[in-house]
Ligand SMILES: Nc1ncnc2c1ncn2[C@@H]1O[C@H](COP(=O)(O)OP(=O)(O)OP(=O)(O)O)[C@@H](O)[C@H]1O
């Protein structure tokens with residue numbers, strides 16, 4: 169018969185409550201890991217979803233995410249002609265406040281030319297953008313359903329398609345529109361003085377400004393080599409997708425890593441102390457029973473097994489509760505909580521180690537209990 | 546078998562040292578033969594529990610010699626490497642309060658002592674059940690200790706002490722929690738076990754009503770044996 173289980177069954181209510189409480193604590197720690205993963209995923213989601221092998225941006229900048237970048241739209245054709253480039257598309261990027269049916273929302277507006285790189289990688293519902301103007305594809309995170317209308321800078325845009333999981337590094341949902349629409353919008357949203365300057369330049373094609381050209385390369389082309397060719401051109405800089413991802417990770421993710429990492433470590437430490445205390449209390453509650461076991465001749469392995477199994481059961485059940493809590497609550501979380509089997513497994517390992525370490529003190533104490541302690545009173 | 550089952554020679558036990566030292570037992574000699582039921586009486590603090598604990602190898606003597614089943618267990622140092630195994634296999638201990646594990650039901654409390662000895666669970670339960678029947682608490686086999694009456698719990702505890710067929714059974718006031726009728730039933734049971742199993746049984750008791758159930762009474766006073774007398778019975 170298993171003594172650890174029998175004892176837990178005997179005090180089931182208390183054990184379940186303890187597991188739930190501990191589970192809540194672990195759930196917070198697990199969410200921290202999930203939120204961190206979410207920040208990483210979100211930071212890279214935008215650049216990944218655009219499937220760019222190469223980013224051509226304004227010379228001397230590391231745009232378009234880390235720094236602002238403005239280049240003439242006709243650069244696209246030059247980039248498209250570079251050896252090794254399969255396709256190139258001009259995009260604009262800007263965050264804006266928009267009036268959605270449910271209220272004001274912050275969105276990341278991406279303008280691109282349908283049929284060229286820069287559009288959403290996959291459409292969840294509805295369709296992609298066609299030739300019709302004032303249409304948008306909105307990410308589900310914006311809360312905009314198909315057919316809804318979005319008011320942006322006094323223009324009305326019609327949602328014809330939705331995507332899933334496409335957000336900017338700040339968590340703002342992506343809104344895709346035609347490049348022309350986005351350039352008009354840029355003009356509308358610009359301060360009055362800037363608008364006049366742009367209008368004055370209109371004759372020389374000054375309104376055809378984009379933020380970046382993204383290029384998709386032939387499979388056998390070397391991104392670094394193509395980037396080098398692009399860089400030699402005046403007023404242009406080029407970043408490979410890897411460099412772009414590294415930039416994003418560096419700027420956004422490192423800060424999050426430090427903050428969330430600290431929280432996670434503190435929470436795990438608190439969990440460890442609490443687990444150790446609970447196990448110690450559970451063991452000392454059984455002082456007399458353990459003494460009795462020794463008196464009737466139970467070997468140390470039985471005593472160690474009892475404490476250790478209870479510690480692992482406690483940690484295991486609490487962790488199952490934590491995973492259940494996190495996965496059932498993550499949709500109502502304001503930030504994306506991204507947890508794969510990898511993170512869940514690593515965390516399980518961490519909890520197991522914490523339980524083992526936490527029970528060491530208790531095991532030591534249990535082994536020191538003298539059989540005659542069963543006799544008193 | 547060589548010699549008596551329990552042999553105590555000039556056994557002493559001193560608690561503490563220096564000015565606060567308490568001499569609980571002083572050069573006690575005692576022999577309990579197989580099949581014998583010996584009673585141990587004496588005023589409070591006279592060393593009865595201490596003597597029992599020394600024989601059960603729960604506490605270490607300070608001087609003298611202790612042998613169990615003809616084998617020297619202590620003579621200045623432990624001569625047995627695994628005391629818990631010795632207790633498990635050869636000694637049954639009945640506590641004053643029953644000391645059943647609260648999280649196991651009656652039959653598992655009894656069977657546990659056997660499974661610790663490597664017997665598989667179903668065989669252990671079978672023997673435990675039979676023993677509980679023999680002690681007339683078979684009906685309460687699946688009850689948790691908290692739901693047992695004092696007498697029932699004490700009999701389950703006795704079953705636990707007997708389950709490994711120990712050669713030596715030590716009981717510290719096993720009948721203190723029982724009325725005199727139950728106390729007599731328990732004593733008759735122990736006598737029967739001594740006879741059937743050829744065990745040596747040593748029972749601490751204050752209860753004069755059951756003095757006639759012993760083959761012999763040993764009286765302790767201030768850690769010394771005051772008198773040994775054959776019972777009238
Ligand atoms: N662990 C201990 N540490 C110090 N002194 C002890 C210890 N155990 C017993 N003693 C002392 O040894 C003496 C004998 O104690 P013991 O418990 O053997 O008496 P007893 O005859 O069983 O008494 P009672 O009838 O009250 O149970 C007492 O003076 C007691 O205070």
Ligand SMILES: [Mg+2]
Nearest residue numbers: 593594595717
């Ligand atoms: Mg006593």
